[in-house]
Amino acid sequence: MGDQQEHFHIIKNGNIATAKGFQAGGLHCGLRKKKIDLGWVYSEVPAQAAGVYTTNSFQAAPLKVTQESIAKENQLQAVIVNSAIANACTGEQGLQDAYDMRKLFAETMGVEEHLAAVASTGLIGELLPMEKLQKGISQVNDQEHLGAEKFETAILTTDTKEKGIAIELEIDGETVTIGGAAKGSGMIHPNMATMLGFVTTDANISSNHLTDTLKAITNKSFNMITVDGDTSTNDMVLVLANGQAENKELTPDHKDWETFYEGLKFVCEYLAKEIARDGEGATRLVEVNVEGAFTDESATGIAKSIISSNLVKTAIHGADANWGRIITAIGYSGESLDPDKVSIYLGDILVVENGVPHPFDEEAAKEHLLEDEVKILAKLGDANGRATAWGCDLSYEYVRINASYRT
């Protein structure tokens, strides 16, 4: 058992296959030289399913196919994911390949096609080598490839580490588990980034409530992170709820609804923060809190403006308490605010009060900016709107990675 949270426990070594009736695995099918590059998640029974997808106009082929699958009955039983190639901007051939990938996988797993989802991440504009994929898919039932940690590895691109979690909570006296895995790294920005998130739970919940909840939570978690302001063609978050915990069906009227909601939010927020922390070239996680805005929406716009600023991000990389750049980012957010009421904190240190500098200990500020988690708080003093966003610093390493990713 991990940390005690209010209504749930983090399960030590918990992952996407911890909830009852779920399995996951990964193998190397040859899209990458050595690294595992094909992963899958499977539920023993069809699960209620919900998805959120990139807002990019160039939505990749696998997203179209997955949306079709879910549209049929709002259920999924199996998800397959490849890294290395995004199958985006690949025209009709790419769409056909995504259908074929789904078909092959569904047949191998023995599920109906519309119960299978596909996801891809990696280079844009290249066709999937279908022979390699086919060979890989034919092996997904081999015992040796099972293991959630293999799934976590298979979906990574330039990520430096696996991202997984599971928590346990009690609903109707039954133990319910929520687990998840994600990948991120570059092209990470609000409204779905180059990120994939997969969440599994054995909770019993209807798909329409699952869909509404996922959307609301995504807006406060995955959509509140940024690495570089680029929103990719391939992002999606899927949740599968297979009901194996046998709780009474969850609806907003259920007495334990809040517990479930907070638990799901915790898992999504955890994965989102792990993505931000592991942003390309990142050396620290940055959390921006905005309070006292006219509305929550306005606070969201301001938080995103700060977390997206290259100048704020390089200042943090240099551990320079350059609050002028934070003020500037607030000012160009396009949100309405009273400049003379704005106060800014770096960690606990007040650096701007009511729009003008407040004397502060530079050394103490520098120390905070060198911590693994840097916190910026902007108090606007206008009303009660609030929001939180996460991101990372901008380093030489980011430039190195991205000046040479493809070649």
Next chain:
Amino acid sequence: MGDQQEHFHIIKNGNIATAKGFQAGGLHCGLRKKKIDLGWVYSEVPAQAAGVYTTNSFQAAPLKVTQESIAKENQLQAVIVNSAIANACTGEQGLQDAYDMRKLFAETMGVEEHLAAVASTGLIGELLPMEKLQKGISQVNDQEHLGAEKFETAILTTDTKEKGIAIELEIDGETVTIGGAAKGSGMIHPNMATMLGFVTTDANISSNHLTDTLKAITNKSFNMITVDGDTSTNDMVLVLANGQAENKELTPDHKDWETFYEGLKFVCEYLAKEIARDGEGATRLVEVNVEGAFTDESATGIAKSIISSNLVKTAIHGADANWGRIITAIGYSGESLDPDKVSIYLGDILVVENGVPHPFDEEAAKEHLLEDEVKILAKLGDANGRATAWGCDLSYEYVRINASYRT
């Protein structure tokens, strides 16, 4: 005489003091260790004046004072500019300092206060050392400090070079000159960046037409450049037209209106491009052209989205023909478009045709991406909207400069 343009000549070594009746100068007053840090422009007679200002909510004190000056009679006769300290987020004391700076300068130049404008650029949140400024201002009439090149130097911050130009055109048979100077470097983004632009002309034109024209041209020049997406608190562009060329007053009905408009646009565009080319850490100028969008506004949004993408900018820095990042930036622009009609060129090289990859010579593309001016063209095929934006690559040097600017 420089290059032959359609209706005007670039004047060799022309600058902000080339138009009849203008002078400029610069000196060291001690805001910076050694570099010249105080500059001014003066017209022998009051000039019609127009300004555009940052859209940042935290508008710096000098912008408020300058807007007050112009509001009085739409005229200016003298402009003073300091670098090193932005006089932004400095509260009431900062506003008083900006008024005092204007007053001291106006008295020294022998002009009425409302005919003087003030501008500042540099660190946010520090008060101007008024004694040093006062001493500097007292010397602005000394012959030794005259010279447009001194003005060009005085207004720079992290810029690596001076930015000036003048052109000559003919209106009513009279020779009219338009000159300008600018500074940029960091915090450069559409809607006025950390940039200052000053344009002088001896044309005879009414201030209301000058204002309308400046706004229209700024939207196609200074507001179409980006270095890092950050819009500063201090940006402004001022135009002074003193009428010394003695042409018949210019209005849109004047037979030579187009000539004047194109000339002013050329000067603003030239200065804007010079700012982009000299962006912090930049090694090349990037020009993005978007054609065939549903509207010009939509083309503008797409061009800005491409030019602002860190991933596009790092790919160009690495001379990597990674068009997937360009497609991605088009896709998340939020503008409506048909993804299946989009074609992309790097220089003359077609790399994407109707939404799917077009085979191309990687070496030739790399060669183009290594040129001093990189061109990206997106043809959308939807209608006739078009726009051009300018920016630069994103280098290690950008991170170095900005991780240590303040300390």
